[in-house]
Amino acid sequence: xxxxxxxxxxxxxxxxxxxxxxxxxxxxxxxxxxxxxxxxxxxxxxxxxxxxxxxxxxxxxxxxxxxxxxxxxxxxxxxxxxxxxxxxxxxxxxxxxxxxxxxxxxxxxxxxxxxxxxxxxxxxxxxxxxxxxxxxxxxxxxxxxxxxxxxxxxxxxxxxxxxxxxxxxxxxxxxxxxxxxxxxxxxxxxxxxxxxxxxxxxxxxxxxxxxxxxxxxxxxxxxxxxxxxxxxxxxxxxxxxxxxxxxxxxxxxxxxxxxxxxxxxxxxxxxxxxxxxxxxxxxxxxxxxxxxxxxxxxxxxxxxxxxxxxxxxxxxxxxxxxxxxxxxxxxxxxxxxxxxxxxxxxxxxxxxxxxxxxxxxxxxxxxxxxxxxxxxxxxxxxxxxxxxxxxxxxxxxxxxxxxxxxxxxxxxxxxxxxxxxxxxxxxxxxxxxxxxxxxxxxxxxxxxxxxxxxxxxxxxxxx
Amino acid sequence: xxxxxxxxxxxxxxxxxxxxxxxxxxxxxxxxxxxxxxxxxxxxxxxxxxxxxxxxxxxxxxxxxxxxxxxxxxxxxxxxxxxxxxxxxxxxxx
Numbered sequence: 136x137x138x139x140x141x142x143x144x145x146x147x148x149x150x151x152x153x154x155x156x157x158x159x160x161x162x163x164x165x166x167x168x169x170x171x172x173x174x175x176x177x178x179x180x181x182x183x184x185x186x187x188x189x190x191x192x193x194x195x196x197x198x199x200x201x202x203x204x205x206x207x208x209x210x211x212x213x214x215x216x217x218x219x220x221x222x223x224x225x226x227x228x229x230x231x232x233x234x235x236x237x238x239x240x241x242x243x244x245x246x247x248x249x250x251x252x253x254x255x256x257x258x259x260x261x262x263x264x265x266x267x268x269x270x271x272x273x274x275x276x277x278x279x280x281x282x283x284x285x286x287x288x289x290x291x292x293x294x295x296x297x298x299x300x301x302x303x304x305x306x307x308x309x310x311x312x313x314x315x316x317x318x319x320x321x322x323x324x325x326x327x328x329x330x331x332x333x334x335x336x337x338x339x340x341x342x343x344x345x346x347x348x349x350x351x352x353x354x355x356x357x358x359x360x361x362x363x364x365x366x367x368x369x370x371x372x373x374x375x376x377x378x379x380x381x382x383x384x385x386x387x388x389x390x391x392x393x394x395x396x397x398x399x400x401x402x403x404x405x406x407x408x409x410x411x412x413x414x415x416x417x418x419x420x421x422x423x424x425x426x427x428x429x430x431x432x433x434x435x436x437x438x439x440x441x442x443x444x445x446x447x448x449x450x451x452x453x454x455x456x457x458x459x460x461x462x463x464x465x466x467x468x469x470x471x472x473x474x475x476x477x478x479x480x481x482x483x484x485x486x487x488x489x490x491x492x493x494x495x496x497x498x499x500x501x502x503x504x505x506x507x508x509x510x511x512x513x514x515x516x517x518x519x520x521x522x523x524x525x526x527x528x529x530x531x532x533x534x535x536x537x538x539x540x541x542x543x544x545x546x547x548x549x550x551x552x553x554x555x556x557x558x559x560x561x562x563x564x565x566x567x568x569x570x571x572x573x574x575x576x577x578x579x580x581x582x583x584x585x586x587x588x589x590x591x592x593x594x595x596x597x598x
Numbered sequence: 599x600x601x602x603x604x605x606x607x608x609x610x611x612x613x614x615x616x617x618x619x620x621x622x623x624x625x626x627x628x629x630x631x632x633x634x635x636x637x638x639x640x641x642x643x644x645x646x647x648x649x650x651x652x653x654x655x656x657x658x659x660x661x662x663x664x665x666x667x668x669x670x671x672x673x674x675x676x677x678x679x680x681x682x683x684x685x686x687x688x689x690x691x692x
Contacts, residue, residue, distance in 0.1 A: 147642075151639050151642070152616065152620070154635065154639065155617075155620045155621075155632075155635065155636065155639065156620050158624075158628065158631060158632050158635045158636075158681075159620065159621070159623070159624040159628060159632065160624075160628075161625075161627065161628060161688055164628060164631055164635075164685045164688065165682065165685040165686065165688070167635070168631075168635050168638070168678060168681045168682055168685060169682070171635065171638065171639055171678070172638070172678040172682075175638075175639075175641065175642065175674055175678070178642065178645055179644060179645065179648065179674075182645050182648050182649065183648055183652075186648070186649055186652065188649070188652060188653040189653065190653075193652075194648070194649065194651075194652025194653065195652060195653075196651055196652055196654060196660065196663070197652070199651065199660065199663075199664055200648055200651050200652065200667055202664070203651070203663075203664045203665075203667035203668045203671065204667060204671050206668050206671070207667065207668040207669070207670070207671020207672050207674075207675060208671055208675045210668075210672060211671060211672040211673075211674070211675035211676035211679065212675055212676075212679055214672075214676055215675070215676045215679035215680040215683065216679065216683070218680065220683075220684070220687070223630065223634070223680065223684060224630070226676070226680055227630075227633060227634045227637050227677075227680065229676075230637055230638075230641075230672060230673050230676040230677045230680065231637050231640075231673070233669040233670070233672040233673045233676070234637070234640050234641055234643050234669070234670065234673035234677075236666075236669050237643050237644065237646075237647050237666050237667075237669040237670040237673060238643045238646070240647065240662055240663075240665060240666035240669070241643070241646045241647055241650050241666055243662065244650045244654070244659055244662050244663060244666070245650060247658070247659060247662075248650070248653065248654075248659060257603065269643075351633070352633050355633060355636060355637050355640070356636075358637075358640045358643070358673075359636070359639075359640040361640075361643065362640045362641075362642055362643035362646070363610075365643055365645070365646035366646075367606065368646070369645075369646060369649055370602075371645060371646065371649070372609075373642060373645060374642050374643065374645050374646055375606070375609065375610070375613075376609070376613055377639050377640060377642035378640060378642065378643070379609075379610050379613040379614060379617070380613050380616065380617045380620075380639065381617070381636045381637075381639050381640040382614075382617070382640075383613060383614040383615075383616070383617025383618055384617035384618070384620055384621045384632075384636050385617075385633070385636055386617075387617065387618050387621045387622060388621050388629060388632065388633055388636070391621070391622075391626075391629070392629065395626055477627070479626040484629065484630045484633065485626045485629035485630060486626055486627045486628055486629040486630035486631065486632075487630045489627045489628075489630075489688075490630055490631070490684050490687050490688075493687035493688050494687045499688060502627070504625070504626070504627070
């Protein structure tokens with residue numbers, strides 16, 4: 136047997152492992168991504184020219200495969216280059232869905248070509264598992280994509296959890312029956328596909344927008360497992376290793392994310408918080424807020440020793456990261472120390488805010504993680520909250536009835552002055568009141584984040 | 599148990615542990631690019647679509663296979679390009 140292809144697969148597998156490893160550190164991440172991409176290219180071309188089919192013959196239809204590669208590359212490249220940094224999470228979700236659909240299609244074709252009679256028990260299991268997991272990942276990712284694009288709200292109905300569980304049981308039973316050859320035929324396989332697709336939709340529909348990153352990360356690991364099923368099916372080591380690696384890494388990433396929000400995965404998936412105006416813990420709702428003019432805010436900041444900027448998703452939506460950087464520059468020229476406090480779940484995904492600020496040329500070492508900035512808060516003269524809400528809500532520390540109780544927050548209330556840039560008094564994603572706004576050392580500057588920041592930059596400049 | 603299946607199981611278990619170890623201590627700053635990079639890597643599913651397309655004979659399988667390869671390519675190319683764009687932002691611009 137020719138060992139060239141297995142060796143190429145081994146090389147590709149090593150690049151995947153190395154790539155993931157290097158992605159774990161800011162300095163090497165870019166190289167890691169390129170190494171993995173190189174390995175993928177080797178695996179793709181190796182497969183095209185060296186792989187053998189079930190009949191031991193080399194693969195044919197190479198011209199069609201090349202055509203499909205060209206089409207996919209063109210579309211994928213254009214989409215990936217055009218997407219705004221703020222829309223990154225939904226783009227990842229979309230590409231993840233494509234991988235899931237690919238895995239599901241492979242299973243359908245395998246059934247059509249070989250038929251259940253020609254399949255071993257293991258082959259049947261891998262085919263059905265790849266089909267179900269791939270389909271759930273596809274439809275779930277598309278729903279997550281639509282939700283993050285704002286084209287779909289949270290849809291809930293009575294007994295939803297019951298319907299979902301029943302559907303899941305039905306999918307598992309039907310899949311089991313097909314694997315065990317109690318049921319068969321392409322029609323049953325298509326029915327299974329339809330049921331799995333429906334489950335993916337219903338499973339993601341009720342989950343709130345703020346929890347979408349967790350869902351995407353979970354579906355990401357699903358697609359990994361679906362790819363690994365293909366590895367079992369074809370005894371293909373690179374698919375197996377790549378798939379399982381992502382399945383495992385994705386699961387851990389999901390758990391780490393939920394932990395940063397101080398919640399369990401089950402809580403995210405089944406309690407549907409993150410959309411309803413739950414209203415829990417409206418502690419200070421009776422007080423009044425203090426409004427501030429841009430000029431006053433500018434004076435406050437320009438004569439401060441240290442200013443901490445707390446950016447949230449509102450900053451990203453308003454595309455205000457560049458103006459934010461300008462404000463930092465102006466303040467620095469006045470001798471003010473400026474730092475950014477980054478909450479682990481600021482933005483739409485953990486680390487999303489860092490990407491957005493890096494895009495605006497904010498230096499990496501100015502971004503301070505929550506654990507490090509909190510002890511500095513009492514020595515901070517002004518903290519300025521830009522489009523963030525839940526991550527600075529003190530109810531997370533004090534109000535046991537609050538849905539975000541226990542989530543670590545950035546302790547802006549400990550700084551001498553807090554300025555909150557906000558569009559309106561509307562509550563954040565968790566849908567709860569923020570008593571911070573009513574504290575005596577807090578003042579509000581209403582308006583679009585970008586407009587307000589622009590005003591602040593001009594005011595600071597004129598001082 | 600078939601020794602080939604057994605060695606596959608060993609491989610799966612080791613990969614699970616490796617995946618956990620690789621991710622566990624990554625700062626939250628890098629979670630988004632990491633998720634995106636992992637997303638690109640499971641695009642390896644494209645290998646399966648190439649194998650199945652390479653054996654397709656009738657029109658229906660040709661169409662499905664073509665579609666599968668396109669979708670797999672979208673996952674791979676889109677995934678790696680998006681990740682690269684994100685990470686480019688971290689590069690010090692001089």
